[in-house]
Amino acid sequence: SSCSSAIGIIGGTGLDDPDILEGRTEKYVDTPYGKPSDALILGKIKNVDCVLLARHGRHHTIMPSNINYRANIWALKEENCSHVLVTTACGSLREEIQPGDLVIIDQFIDRTTKRHYTLYDGQHSCLSGVCHIPMAEPFCTKTREVLIETAKKLGLQCHSKGTMITIEGPRFSSRAESCAFRSWGADVINMTTVPEVILAKEAGMSYASIAMATDYDCWKEHEEAVSVDKVLKTLKGNANKATTILLTAIPQIGSMEWTNTLHTLKVSTQMSIILPLASMSHVLKNCHQNYAQHIILS
Template identity: 75%
Template structure:
């Protein structure tokens, strides 16, 4: 019988959701990539004897605004470390009455409203991979990985929405009320500033990517609710950040015990077949 594919978990921590204390035996590694430096050091360690690599999306001191995150370098660095999966956390605003601040959403679709970000690893630079990549995005997130996260959240008694469409804006400003109301009409459930292009690049890299989104506010569409502001976002995250950590700590051993051979082969084959190489 063929051996199971090895599993190594990359964790990208969003605002207030990047606590390195979840890792045992930590060591820091600073790396460079063809796209420049990642947001911060890679923190290598283990969760329940499963190899993991943690990266703070905005830098550990939250010095990098969403537009300036080097998403290409972050994904490339985690792939080079041998990660098979990316479990990421993100703060988001709720665009739905039923998604309350503090709730977890295991997002399954996105709408892209970014304007300034490199959305491919195949960007035509001399140091980048050759070709043009037209990666399919009908199902942006890894279904199997999402199922594990949902199962774990429910088993822990954490209020969890099993799917949701995230709308990613450029930022760093928050939305106007008119925009917020329009995004609701489009069918978005939550709003953030970082899912795109991270999920796109992970797909190009052949990684199993899933996101734990935590609602921190009602954006600004809701009457009689205070509009989103940094103070309230930070307060909600502080009160609820243990939820994301609990999901990660329980999900990672489960993922490690599963056979991912076929899934990993499938995502890598899709990534490879999506590249149109130059004709010589």
């Protein structure tokens, strides 16, 4: 059976064109965590249901620290999205990742400081317990493979892995920071991958990101340092690459079998939750030896 759920798309700066969806409708929603960045745009790509959301709002009014990442992920989950495909502009920390190149990132380093990193914060009765979600493999390997194959098929310059360092912003890095991040093994740098990828994992969704390099940050000698002007220029010339990947990959994802992948994600979250003691003892009393099974099947 093919994927009957929807595919969520979170569009980054200059990469959130709603025209990619056919038969668009707008839907304003609320969540237990507040309002998402903007209206959800519901529509289809080649008969696959999609839900598009502009990460910074459609008029780019929300700075990275103030994005309501939890509301964004919750809203997509509520719309029955099994997948979240996202786009993000980023700086390159490697000579070989050139402005205009795409990177299907597979790891992150977190340098943010002001954000909500979990849906299980003890403030929301919809989710009880503390969630220690594993993060060894933050991105969905199977979805990443589809994106990599698609880029190859389209003849786009695409790097099949990369470590994203996410900084708090909104300022760009100092040169010393930029060089330090390179020495840590980071390949690209942005302000939004964390906590988005973490929350999607908690929500049991397959998450993958198409990162587009727009500049060389400021580590590179004889290269003009990153500026907003430079970033937007590169995006203007290259945004269609990310769009083309989405238009080609989404029908493919929609036709594939995802039951096992999604089940594994769901179980991973369930196994990561430490329930409040009261409900733990209640579960133990009622289940005895079925306890382990209860956790897995619930």
